[in-house]
Amino acid sequence: MYRKLRDRLFPLQITKRFYLGMAFLIIVPILVMEILDQISFMEERKIIKEKELFAVVCHLNRSLQGSYDDILKQYNIEPSPQAKLLILNSVLQPIINQIAFCHTNLIIGYYSSELDSIVASNLDYPTGKLYPLPHTLPYFDIYKTGNPQYFYDQDFFHKNSHETLSLVYPLHRQGKLIGHVWASRDMDSFYQEALARRKNTLLAGFIMLFGSIFLSWIFFTRFKRDLNHFANAIGTNNLRISSDSLPELNPLVELIYKRENELKRELEISSSIAELSSKVISTASFNEVTEHILDQARKFTDSKLGYVGCLDPMTGCLTISCLPKGIGGDIHSGKEVFIKYKGLWGWVLKNKKSLLSNNPEQDYRAQVTLPGHVKITRFIAVPAIIDDQLVGQIALANAKRDYTPGDLVLVERFARLLVILIHREHREEALRMSEDRFAKAFNTNPCMVSITTLDEGRFIDVNKSFLQTLGYEREDVIGHTSQEIDIGIKSKRKEVINSIKQGKPVHNLEVTFYGREGNRMVGLYSAELIKLSGESCLLSVVNDITKRKQLEKEMIRLDRLNMVGEMAAGIAHEVRNPLTTVRGFLQMLGKKNDNGKLQEYYALMIEELDRANTIISEFLSTARNKPDKLELEDLNTIIDTLFPLIAADAMNSDCNVVRELTNISPILLNQKEIRQLILNLAHNSLEAMTPGGTLTIKTFMVGEEIILSMADTGKGIETEILDKLGTPFFTTKENGTGLGLAVCYGIVRRHHASIEIDTSPKGTTFYIKFKQFKGVDNEYAV
Structure with a gap:
């Protein structure tokens, strides 16, 4: 709103502003002059009118000879107030008429304070009657002051006048105030005269204003035409025509020439800066960009010599990567290293300040030029600084002209580009080192490390441990999800x-995962949110704790076995001796008694005693920490020996047995215990299968391990049961003792082997992994 009003009142066009200014400069003085003239005119006229009124009242005062009483005494009567009024009027009215004849615009009269009435006047009032005046009129103030007084106000006598000028003059006779005389006139004619004078003045002013505007319009019309010619000449670059049409604009033409050259130079500099900026942020090499910076700096400062140098952050030495050949020819690439800072360029580096010197020989900061060095006639240098840290320098010398402050500003602009370039180089080097460290940490990490997209979970990269642990090839994983x-x-x-989207990193979350072959593993999962090319990704690390979990289970099992061992050791002698005695007496009684019924009972009791003795023997077996004797044996031979027994057991269960034996190295083992191990596992596998199932016994080598595997085609082992296998007295069979697998685990432990179980709804496989024999270094080996 304010801007619109301003634009209307103060237009932008020169002509309109000129017209407005001219109107202002003419109208305002005219109005001021009119006001001053009116004030002067009014004051002058008022003074004239006041003098006229004063002359009239003085004439009235002189015309009254004596007092009112003196006039009345001439008649020697004591009349009534009415008669006095008539007598005074007859004497004074001729005087009034005579004076009023000469001053027709005035109202004059005599007033008697004793009669409180006008006694003579040229007013139209009834003669011979008392004509009192209201004492509230300002005229009666003279009775208090006793002095003549002027009044500017609505007059009591001029009913149709807007304003009157009155003079009341007191009549003093013999020291007594007997009344007053007055003279008044209306001011309407006076104001009409002033208004006519004002109209004439304003009319003359407006005639002058319109005349000036008309002349200005003629001038500006011609000026516009010449200005258009000048503009056309500027547009066609024909400034000679413009100088002829408007010679007053020659200084402007010269300024335009100068400014045009400056703009061309500035445009060229800006284009060069823009090109350099694009190179700085591009993939162009460091040396290529520094050479371009030096080339442009020399070009725009008309310098013959120059260099661009960078400071080594480790040594502090100035390394010049581009230097003119022979210090004055074409630019060549190569590294020149300066350890000490000397001369003018050294002063710039030490003080971190720009320097311009057009007389280096007289500069106190310069040093003596070394023999063979090109003579320096002019010198300019600017430091490159990042966060108050000196990182480089641009130096130029021997320009064809003196260097100017503008040249210094220009070189400082190039120095800022050098700062960005050096900063980019540092960042790229830091990024390369960071990427190298990350790649090494990523690929050599023993944990499983992977990078996936956050939303879909597609693998972007995985390390070697990930592939080795899970058994996949890289092309099988990259681009796929964990579900795929x-x-x-x-x-x-x-x-x-x-958790990640809520800003909470995941640490050591226990997870279960499976390899390519379906083998079950347990790991501690950790994850962090990272950004790759602006996309949110998940950096995941899985620490495989499968073996640790197995060791923990083994430790728990061993603790339980130790407990069982302690129990077995405690009760072995205490229980077996009474059992042996009872068994002996039962056998003796059975031989002496021929009763068939009792013989059956004796046999049943002996059988149960043997069963109890067997349980005690198994107790002792699980409690043993050392094997009886280890010999170098062929595991395949033991399996071949036991195969008929296992086949017979399988035939009873209507199942099949398959052998897949490969050449393996001999193993240090206790044949008796290994036979028990194989028979126990085979018996359990046959019991776990339905008729028609197949038990597969394999031997093979993986690295330095000999592996015995026994795989059935049963329904598998439930997860909650899997963790309890090998625990003494734990069984899922109705008539089981819960010591079979406990004995097997004990045998495996005593042979310094390991046992692993792989189960699924399609069957269960037991892997017993023996260490390859490398020499007799076992205290139990024979």
Whole structure:
């Protein structure tokens, strides 16, 4: 609103502003002059009118000879107030008429304070009657002051006048105030005269204003035409025509020439800066960009010599990567290293300040030029600084002209580009080192490390441990999700993603995952949110604790076995001796008694005693920490020896047995215990299968391990039961003792082997892994 009003009152066009200014400069003085003239005119006229009134009242005062009483005494009567009024009027009215004849615009009269009435006047009032005046009129103030007084106000006598000028003059006779005389006139004619004078003045002013505007319009019309010619000449670059049409604009033409050259130079500099800026942020090499910076700096400062140098952050030496050949020719690439800072360029580096010197020989900061060095006639140098840290320098010398402050500003602009370039180089070097460190930490990490997209979970990269642990090739994983390659941590992914999106990193979350062959593993999962090319990704680390879990289970099992061992050692002698005695007497009684019924009972009791003795023997077996004797044996031979027994047991269960034996190295083992181990595992596998199932016994070598595997085609082992296998007295069979697998685990432990179980709804496989024999270094080996 304010801007619109301003634009209307103060237009932008020169002509309109000129017209407005001219109107202002003419109208305002005219109005001021009119006001001053009116004030002067009014004051002058008022003074004239006041003098006229004063002359009239003085004439009235002189015309009254004596007092009113003196006039009345001439008649020697004591009349009534009415008669006195008539007598005074007859004497004074001729005087009034005579004076009023000469002053027709005045109202004059005599007033008697004793009669409180006008006694003579040229007013139209009834003669011979008392004509009192209201004492509220300002005229009666003279009775208090006793002095003549002027009044400017609505007059009592001029009913149709807007304003009157009155003079009341007191009549003093013999020291007594007997009344007053007055003279008044209306001011309407006076104001009409002033208004006519004002109209004439304003008319003359407006005639002058319109005349000036008309002349200005003629001038500006011609000026516009010449200005258009000048503009056309500027547009066609024909400034000679413009000088002829408007010679007053020659200084402007010269300024335009100068400014045009400056703009061309500035445009060229800006284009060069823009090109350099694009190179700085591009993939162009460091040396290529520094050469371009030096080339442009020399070009725009007309310098013959120059260099661009960078400071080594480790040594502090100035390394010049581009220097003119022979210090004055074409630019060449190569590294020149300066350890000490000397001369003018050294002063710039030491003080971190720009320097311009057009007389280096007289500069106190310069040093003596070394023999063979090009003579320096002019010198300019600017430091490159990042966060108050000196990182480089641009130096130029021997220009064809003196260097100017503008040249210094220009070189400082190039120095800022050099700062950005050096900063880019430092960042790129830091990024390369960071990427190298990350790549090494990523690829050599023993844990499983992977990078996946946050939303879809597609693998972007995985390390070697990831591939080796899970058994995949790289092309099988990259671009796929964990669900597509069936790693098996899908149930935890939603929990992890929600936690990550809430800004809570995941640390050591226990997860279960599966390898390519379906082998079950346990790990501690950690994850952090990272950004790759602006996309949110998940950096995941899985620490495989499968073996640790197995060791923990083994430790728990061993603790239980130790407990069983302590129990077995405690009760072995205390229980077996009474059992042996009872068994002996039962056998003796059975031989002496021929009763068939009792013989059956004796046999049953002996059988149960033997069963109890067997349980005690198994107790002792699980409690043993050392094997009886280890010999170098062929595991395949033991399996071949036991195969008929296992086949017979399988035939009873209507199942099949298959052998897949490969060449393996001999193993240090206790044949008796290994036979018991194989028979126990085979018996359990046959019991776990339905008729028609197949038990497969394999031997093979993986690295330095000899592996015995026994795989059945049963329904598998439930997860909650799997962790309890090998625990003494734990069984899922109705008539089982819960010591079979406990004995097997004890045998495996005593042979310094390990046992692993792989189970699924399609069957269960037991892997017993023996160490390859490398020499007789076992205290139990024979």
